Structure formats: C-alpha cells, structure tokens
Amino acid sequence: MTKTYSIVFHLIIIFMLIVKIRTLLSDGSDVLADRSNRTLIHIPKDLPPSTTILNVSHNYISELWASDILSLSKLKILIMSHNRIQNLDISVFRFNQELEYLDLSHNKLETISCHSTANLKHLDLSFNAFVFLPICKEFGNMSQLEFLGLSASQLQKSRLLSISHLHISKVLLVLGDSYGEKEIPDSLQDLNTESLHIVFPLGKEFHFNLDVSISQAVSLELSNIQYVLEDGGACSFQNALRKLQKNPRLSNLTLNNIDTTWNSFMMILQLVWHTGVEYFSIKNVKLQGWFHPREFNYSDTSLKSLTIHQVVNNAYSLEQNSIYKIFANMNIQHFTVSGTPMVHMLCPLQTSPFLYLDFSNNLLTDMIFKDCGNLTKLETLILQMNQLQEFTKIVYMTKKMKSLQLLDISQNSLRIDENEGNCSWTESLSSLNLSSNILTESVFRCLPPRVKVLDLHSNRIRSIPRDVNNLEALQVLNVASNFLTNLPGCGAFSSLSALIIDYNSISSPSVDFFQSCQNIRSVKAGNNPFQCTCELREFVQRMGQVSREVVEDWPGSYQCDYPESFKGTALKDFHMSQLSCNTTLLIVTIVVIVLVLGSTTVMLCIYFDVLWYLRMMCHWTQTRQRARNTPLAELQRNLQFHAFISYSEHDSAWVKSELLPNLEKENIRICLHERNFVPGKSIIENIINCIEKSYKSIFILSPNFVQSEWCHYELYFAHHNLFHKGSDNLILILLEPIPQYSIPNSYHKLKALMARRTYLEWPKEKRKHGLFWASLRVSINIKLTEQAKEVCHTQIQNILTTSAF
Ligand SMILES: *[C@@H]1O[C@H](CO)[C@@H](O)[C@H](O)[C@H]1NC(C)=O
Helix, strand or coil: CHHHHHHHHHHHHHHHHHHHHHHHHCCCCCCEEECCCCCCCCCCCCCCCCCCEEECCCCCCCCCCHHHHCCCCCCCEEECCCCCCCEEEHHHHHHCCCCCEEECCCCCCCEEECCCCCCCCEEECCCCCCCECCCCHHHHHCCCCCEEEEEECECCHHHHHCCCCCCEEEEEEEECCCCCCCECCCHHHHCCEEEEEEECCCCCCCCCECCCCCCCCCEEEEEEEECCCCCCCCCHHHHHHHHHCCCCCCCEEEEEEEEEEHHHHHHHHHHHHCCCCCEEEEEEEEEECCCCCCCCCCCCCCCCEEEEEEEEECCCCCCHHHHHHHHHCCCCCEEEEECCCCCCCCCCCCCCCCCEEECCCCCCCCCCCCCCCCCCCCCEEECCCCCCCEHHHHHHHHHHCCCCCEEECCCCCCECCCCCCCCCCCCCCCEEECCCCCCCHHHHHCCCCCCCEEECCCCCCCCCCCCCCCCCCCCEEECCCCCCCCCCCCCCCCCCCEEECCCCCCCCCCCHHHHHCCCCCEEECCCCCEECCCCHHHHHHHHHHCCCCCECCCCCCCEEEECHHHCCCEHHHCCCCHHHHCHHHHHHHHHHHHHHHHHHHHHHHHHHCHHHHHHHHHHHHHHHHHHHHCCHHHHHHHCCEEEEEECCHHHHHHHHHHHHHHHHCCCCCEECCCCCCCCCCCHHHHHHHHHHHEEEEEEEECHHHHHHCHHHHHHHHHHHCCCCHHHHHEEEEECCCCCHHHCCCCCHHHHHHHHHCCCEECCCCHHHHHHHHHHHHHHHCCCCCHHHHHHHHHHHHHHHHHHHC
C-alpha cells in the first residue's frame, strides 16, 4: 500500500517537476522526447538532435555512455529516474554543455566518477545504492546548483564540507536502508540550504540523533518516521523536535509518512507548538494505541497554520471528543484536517482565532458547529466531501459566523426539506459552493443575500424560478450538470456576469436571455441536447454575433442532438431558410404561387379556347358512350340520312349545283349542317349531330377545305378512331388536286389518308361525270329503315318550321 502510494507520489512529483522545469527553462523552443515506460535497455538512437528534454524514466537502462547522448548537443533536461544504472561517469555529459537538469534518482548507482559540470542547476542522485555520499570535490564548483538529491548509507563530514559553501535552495538526503549509525553529522546542518528534506530508512524504528537546532534551513521535511515508544520513554524523535525550540530560523516543518501512537502524535503537536515553526504539516499518518487525554498547552506559540492530511486510525477505541476538543480550541488561524475518519468537530470554548478551516474529505455530519457562536472571525470554511445531509441545518450553522465569506459544502448529500421555511444565512457570505449535492430548484428560495459566487453544478435543479429575490449581488452562477431546460432570465440577477450552464437538458434556449442579461461577460452553455429546428435559429444567430470571449466554448461544444439527421452537426453550421421557418411567409408564398399559376391557366384557356375544346370532348365522350351502349340495329335505326356532306364555303357552288341535285334525284338523303340546323346548338355540334345521324360522311377535299375546315374534324375523327376501323364511313371526294406541301404538317392523319386511301376524284371532263356519280352512289349504297325515314322526315319538318321564325 505504502509502496504503491509512494510510486504514485513520485510519479506526480516527476510530472510536476517536468512541468515546472519546462516552464522555468523553456524559451519556447523546447523539443520534448518522452520515452518513459517503454522497457528500453538503451537510450534510443532515433532522437532528434534538437531534443532539449529527454525523459527515459521507468525503463531498464543499465548503462550510460557518452555516445548515447553525444548528438544531443541541445539537451537541457535529462530524466533517467527509475532505471538500473549502477555506475556513472559524469564525464559522459562533457559534450552536453547545455545540460542543466539531471535526474538519476531511483537507480542502482553505487559509484560515480567525477567531472566538472558547472552548469548543472538540478542534480538528483537520491534513492540509489551509494554507500558513501556521492559528492566529489568538483561539486564544489557547481555554483548554479539549486537542487541536490543525495543518498548514502554512511554520512561523512568531509564530503559534505566540500559543498557547504554553495547556496543550494533545496537538498534532499535519503538515508539508505542500511544506514546503521545513530548520529546524523552536525555538518548536515552546516549545509547552506533553504530547504532540507531528510528521508529516513523505511520500516525502522526512529533512533537517530538529529540536531536541527543550528540548521540554516527555513523549511525542513522529515519522511519515514516510525516509533511506538509511549511517552516518558526517551524517544530520539521527540528529542530532535525539542531541539527545534532553539532554532529561530525554521518556519516550515513537514512530517511525512509517520507511524506512531495517538499519544506520541499529540506529543509531537505539543512540542511543535512551542517552537518557532509557523507552518506545520503532517501527511500520511498511521495511528494506533490509545489516547490519554491531558491538558494541551496552547500558550507561547508561533504557529499560524496546521495541516493534518491523510490519517489512518488503527486504534480500536478512542476518546474522540477529547481530540476534537484539543483541535477546536487551537489558537491558530489556519487549520486543515483532511482525509481522516473525523466524524465531528466541537465548537471552540471561546472566541476562536480561526480564519480558515478546511475539513474536507472526512466523515463530518450535520451536527458540525451546531449553535456555535465562537467562530466569529472565521472567513473560510471548507466542508467538502463529508456526510452533510440537511441543507437547512448547514444554513443555520452559519448564522453566527459573522465574518464567513466562503463556504464550500460541495460533494455532500445535501437536500432541501421543502417544508422548512427557516433561512438564516449569515449575511457576510459572498462565495458559496453547493456543487455535487442533491439540491433541487427550491434552493433558490434560500440563498445568502450577498452571495457573489454561487456554484450549484451537479445537482438536481430543473428550473431557475423567475421570481428569485435578493440576489442582486450574484456575479458568477454555475448550474452546469443539472436538468435545466432553458436559459434563465437575468431579471433576478442584475449583476450576473458569468453563467455556466453546460451539460443540462436545454433543447431550445430562448433568446430572451440576451435581452435580459446585458451585463453578462461569459457564458458557457455547450453540451446541451440542442434541438435544431426553427426555434433555435435566432439563438444560433445571437451566439454567432456575441464575441468569442463571451461564449467560451463556442463553437466546439455546441452540437445538434435532434433531429436525427442533424445529430452531431455543429450549431455554427446549422442553417434553416427564412421561408421554412416563417409560417406567415410560407402561406403568403404558396398563395402567390397558386394565384399566378391559376391566372396563367385561365389566360391560356381563354387564349386557346380550351373551354370550348373541353365541352366538345365532353360531348363526344357522351356520344361515344351512348353509341357503345346502343346495339348496332338500334344505332342504324337512328340513322336518318344517307350522307353528311362537309365542304368549304368556296366550294359551295359546286356542291349546290352539282352534288346535291345529282344525289337527291336518286333519293339519297343528305344532311347539310346549315340546312339541317338544330337551333340552340353551335355549328360544330350541328356538324356532329349530322355525322351521327348519317350513314356516311362525304368530304369535299380542296385546298380551301384543307386550309379552313379540316381542323374542325380532326379532333373528332381522331377521338373516334374513324381513321382506322370506322373509315368505311368516310368518302373523300377530291374536287381539286391538293399539293402535298399545302397540307399543314400537323395534319398527319389527313396526309396518311390521302396517301393510303382511294378517293373519288372529280373529273374535269364532262364525259367522265356519269361514272363519277355512279361510283359515288355505290359508295353510299344503303337503305335507310322506314322508321328512320319518318323520324328524319319529322325532323326536317321541325327544322323547316323553326327556320321559318
Ligand atoms: C466547488 O467545489 C468543487 C469541488 O467540489 C470545485 O471543483 C469547484 O471549482 C468549486 N467551485 C468554486 C466556484 O470554487
């Protein structure tokens, strides 16, 4: 456990060092080659010659030659910790004149050969297998040296003396596991260093004579202290602390990795209390045994800050209250207890000097500082990661903390009792961290009136009520990771300058936000399930307009979640046309289009007389329908005429003087549309009427006819298919020759008919006329039924009577 911890710890340290060193030495042109953790056994050969930082830590490298790093003339930082190097000849670095930082800690170094390397600022040889301190005479020349890490299992005065004139900021001395002597030489304290860190051998009872009374160090850290001697026994560690009393220089003391008893732990506190130490830190403590409560002497102390971090309590039974009592009444300003099983803390018996209390990551409950009126100077209280549950109890706790400015109660299980009307925050509070609890929107009913910074992220807030009052001072509001469905208005938060509202359930944020939040300087609203529909358009436009500094995570974190087709699209790239989003505009557009189309159609109809054609079609269709439903016999019964004659006006002379007399004298009844006119019908209807009542249709073809009349029939014939199967009914008389070219191109049927059919040609010679009439009569050859004759007769009568009018 301790081992893993220390590995992790060292990794972190290494990382931090790299970061720190990089920023320290970097002139912006560093080339980092990180080859750590690659199971390497040599320094890789493929490194760019421009490499300035090389990290080959955590590998299996056992030897280092000048040739390995010869080409890296720019190398400034070399990290080779956690390898297997046994021997080091410092002269291998003679070609790396820029080298400033060399970390060879955690290897198996036993010997080093010296060479002058005056440029080194950081040299770490700690955690190695050296028997004697690896200090050569040449180290005395390293005037730049800021950090020196050493390890040895024997300390010799003489070696330390050779560097005692250097001003080294920090010296780390690791005493090897086989360090056997009791004495830590005085010369260690002669080291001219600000900060001294001594690591004692692990797993050994502390038995060293350490005299830090004359140490030059301002800051001292001691690691690995294990002792179980009960008080009263002559303990060398407590003796060492006693000697601190005589050292006026030392102000920072850190004890790391201590394994002892509760009694000894309290004794350490008591001893340090009376030294000149101002900042005291105890980390990674394992405590056992029991605690005999006794008076703690708070008087005569320089201590300002005490930090107790990571305590494992192995004691079975413990009078905890007496420990809390000692803690609570400490006369210091800064007190931190974190990572311990502490379940409670008492109220100080009198007005406490505490300014800063950090009790994060313990097991504290709502009972903490209940009804406590003696923390009136307290400015910062951190109760992060405890077992707090009832919000109103914590609110009440602050009531008498008149100076409290910052309260962090994040990462608890705080919830609000809806029925609790009591809201008694201290007025002084300006920063409140309520994040990672289970609070709902009711929290807005009870917030400190002067709060400026409010962190409510990771709670269960579904909405921010519009009628929140008393939050005029609020400047920063973090409501990320809740269940909010819209952006808040700033009506209630007139000073709001930063809003963090990412990771919520906002799908269509309203743009009111931009109007009401005029003072806003920063918005973070990304990672919400934005619904990319028309409603979002205005929001996207506004976000695009606001400057980059204001919308922090634009455009990367803003993506469409819905509809499916847009999922993952950046809001920045989401566009919808004005038309598809504006209903009125859409309707107007459709109406206009319909109107234009409609009027065009009407005009076209008028222009091409389409209505007339439609009526005709209708008529024809009906007639055909009739004809189809009527049996042939009946159809023939309806026939009243032998033939219908169609001709051009220009040819009427011939028709009237030649054709009609010749046919009618043979008792052939002819239907002429102008003669057999049915009043109330149009000419074309009369023509059709005639055609339908006649057995045959005779066409007098001439250029005139083709030009003027053909079109009247074209449609009808085409429609009735008369050109094909019904063409027996057609008789064509060619009165005058018609040149092919004079037939308009569109009259395909006529052309076809002319080309294919035999027509009767009117002969010019008089002697041929007899034959012509004969063949014509044969073509017409039909006997009309008696009934039809009668009907026709009455019809003619009718027409004659009508025409008389
Ligand atoms: C509130 O506490 C959380 C940790 O619990 C921390 O991450 C956050 O930064 C704190 N908020 C503020 C405003 O300091």
